[in-house]
Amino acid sequence: MGERTVVLGVIGADVHAVGLRVLDYVLRNAGFDVVNIGVLSSQEDFIKAAIESGARAILVSSLYGHAELDCKGFKEKLKEAGLEDIILYIGGNLGVGQKDWNEVEKKFKDLGFHRVYPPKTSPEDVVRDLKKDLGLE
Amino acid sequence: MKALIFDIGSTFTKGVAYDLEKGEIIGKAKYPSTVSEDVNIGLSKVIEDIKAQTGYRIEEFEIKRATSSAAGGLKIIAIGLVPDLTAEAAKKAALSAGGKVLKVYSYELTSLDLEEILFLKPDIIILSGGTDGGNRYYPLVNAQKLSTLPLNIPFIYAGNKDLRDRIEKIFRENNKEIYITENVMPEYGVININEVQKLIREIFLRNIIHAKGLDKVKKIIDGVVMPTPLAVLKGLEAFSEMYGESILVDVGGATTDVCSVAEGAPTQSGVVWKGLKDPIVKRTVEGDLGVRVSAVSLLEAVGERELEKLANDLKINPKERAYFLSKNTNFIPEKDEDIYFDAILSYYAVKISVERHVGHLEVIYTPMGTLYFQYGKDLRGVKKLLLTGGPLIYNPHKKTILKGAIYSKDEPFVLKPISPEVFIDKEYILFSIGVISEISKEKAKKLIERYMKRMEAWEWS
Numbered sequence: 001m002g003e004r005t006v007v008l009g010v011i012g013a014d015v016h017a018v019g020l021r022v023l024d025y026v027l028r029n030a031g032f033d034v035v036n037i038g039v040l041s042s043q044e045d046f047i048k049a050a051i052e053s054g055a056r057a058i059l060v061s062s063l064y065g066h067a068e069l070d071c072k073g074f075k076e077k078l079k080e081a082g083l084e085d086i087i088l089y090i091g092g093n094l095g096v097g098q099k100d101w102n103e104v105e106k107k108f109k110d111l112g113f114h115r116v117y118p119p120k121t122s123p124e125d126v127v128r129d130l131k132k133d134l135g136l137e
Numbered sequence: 138m139k140a141l142i143f144d145i146g147s148t149f150t151k152g153v154a155y156d157l158e159k160g161e162i163i164g165k166a167k168y169p170s171t172v173s174e175d176v177n178i179g180l181s182k183v184i185e186d187i188k189a190q191t192g193y194r195i196e197e198f199e200i201k202r203a204t205s206s207a208a209g210g211l212k213i214i215a216i217g218l219v220p221d222l223t224a225e226a227a228k229k230a231a232l233s234a235g236g237k238v239l240k241v242y243s244y245e246l247t248s249l250d251l252e253e254i255l256f257l258k259p260d261i262i263i264l265s266g267g268t269d270g271g272n273r274y275y276p277l278v279n280a281q282k283l284s285t286l287p288l289n290i291p292f293i294y295a296g297n298k299d300l301r302d303r304i305e306k307i308f309r310e311n312n313k314e315i316y317i318t319e320n321v322m323p324e325y326g327v328i329n330i331n332e333v334q335k336l337i338r339e340i341f342l343r344n345i346i347h348a349k350g351l352d353k354v355k356k357i358i359d360g361v362v363m364p365t366p367l368a369v370l371k372g373l374e375a376f377s378e379m380y381g382e383s384i385l386v387d388v389g390g391a392t393t394d395v396c397s398v399a400e401g402a403p404t405q406s407g408v409v410w411k412g413l414k415d416p417i418v419k420r421t422v423e424g425d426l427g428v429r430v431s432a433v434s435l436l437e438a439v440g441e442r443e444l445e446k447l448a449n450d451l452k453i454n455p456k457e458r459a460y461f462l463s464k465n466t467n468f469i470p471e472k473d474e475d476i477y478f479d480a481i482l483s484y485y486a487v488k489i490s491v492e493r494h495v496g497h498l499e500v501i502y503t504p505m506g507t508l509y510f511q512y513g514k515d516l517r518g519v520k521k522l523l524l525t526g527g528p529l530i531y532n533p534h535k536k537t538i539l540k541g542a543i544y545s546k547d548e549p550f551v552l553k554p555i556s557p558e559v560f561i562d563k564e565y566i567l568f569s570i571g572v573i574s575e576i577s578k579e580k581a582k583k584l585i586e587r588y589m590k591r592m593e594a595w596e597w598s
Contacts, residue, residue, distance in 0.1 A: 040501070
């Protein structure tokens with residue numbers, strides 16, 4: 001672990017585990033060290049796991065439509081914890097009831113996420129972006 | 138085969154003599170401890186007394202071993218990174234090795250922390266932090282700071298394995314004794330304390346006994362083989378091998394210990410197990426809960442409203458009474474009301490210490506319905522409860538005291554055992570059974586069968 005360590009989990013009161021499994025599998029195969037903290041994870045769970053594991057990126061998954069609420073204040077807490085430079089992604093079902101993806105993307109970028117993925121994103125896209133953002137290629 | 142097992146405590150040196158073939162106690166004695174002068178004075182007095190009772194000289198006992206909690210016990214400071222991850226894992230390792238955890242530190246040590254560490258005078262310091270391959274900053278910077286302290290004690294490093302070589306070098310360059318072992322949390326959320334525990338015991342045998350002047354006992358007996366709390370824990374392990382998953386509560390004057398041998402996995406559906414998992418053999422020690430030295434802090438933990446109720450019921454001032462007991466630690470109650478007040482104190486010590494030991498549930502409302510988070514062990518299904526400690530063993534109001542350890546519908550999310558069978562260590566010998574269990578499991582079990590007395594339901598329910 002170290003250079004290629006990422007923390008992965010489903011935030012909030014969300015129990016959707018399948019997407020997380022797929023992502024875990026693909027990331028491991030791509031050579032990442034994955035700390036999968038599972039479903040029902042709080043902001044604090046992500047932060048604690050990232051500190052102990054020395055992770056360079058946090059990948060947040062959310063499917064049940066409350067992502068915006070669950071992620072409010074996350075970036076601020078990361079700054080408090082000394083993780084202001086960590087790479088932050090989010091993906092899943094983020095814009096329930098909203099048609100315009102650009103609006104959704106902007107909303108989450110304003111919350112501090114570096115990359116925001118719509119539904120049906122291929123995991124390979126995430127791997128490619130992650131390697132680029134972490135300077136691994 | 139005859140065995141004579143001693144417990145060299147801070148106040149008393151006790152001895153229990155056994156005929157192991159018959160599986161029975163043949164003598165018991167105690168004498169005030171003389172550790173500060175010469176430990177062997179007290180030990181010899183106990184041996185004389187045992188000889189008067191049994192007719193056997195010390196040479197006639199094939200096994201003569203001691204445990205010790207003298208000179209403040211095995212004092213350990215645990216240092217980790219995140220408070221409820223590696224710091225908690227390091228603390229659990231220290232407790233399960235029979236140590237007394239003076240304090241736990243997390244993140245980077247400050248100069249104030251370092252001053253405090255010097256002041257606390259630990260016997261061992263455990264440094265952890267980071268998963269394997271994880272955080273590199275904190276273990277290194279804390280190692281650097283610790284290695285410059287004017288402390289001539291053993292250090293244990295049980296953190297991120299990638300840093301082992303560098304940490305070892307840092308301590309060695311400063312002429313410190315450093316031991317390297319497996320990480321207490323090699324992966325996120327995975328606790329790994331067996332190797333640290335073994336190492337702590339080795340260091341206890343090799344260094345600490347000598348440092349406390351306890352190796353002198355070798356002139357008379359085989360030696361001090363483990364810290365007393367570890368012996369008690371081993372006694373409970375042998376007990377649970379016979380009877381299944383068990384909980385032990387040990388009420389004392391200064392502290393109350395709770396140990397469990399149980400997995401504690403969720404027992405109902407819709408429960409998600411969160412946080413760092415507890416070890417199967419888990420020990421917690423509450424330094425603020427006791428019926429003499431800690432009586433005042435015990436009442437502080439009880440809370441004002443309950444105290445008022447208590448004052449009205451008993452027609453006394455509980456706080457004044459507790460203060461008196463904390464100043465008169467050798468007080469032995471004789472009047473009915475004093476005996477009853479001791480039972481009330483023991484009840485609270487049991488209630489609060491078991492509460493802190495067992496896991497709890499938290500309700501989570503999700504769009505998919507209600508779920509529960511479980512933190513720690515669910516011990517509701519544990520069927521055996523073993524009680525020890527003077528205030529418990531010798532008090533007639535066992536029913537009152539016991540209630541504290543049992544699940545209550547008033548606090549449905551505190552996962553205490555619901556309907557355990559209750560056993561009492563009526564001869565106060567569990568520590569010695571722990572020592573014997575390392576020599577012969579079978580002989581230890583014979584003693585457990587005979588001396589851990591099952592309480593009939595009518596006696597307490």
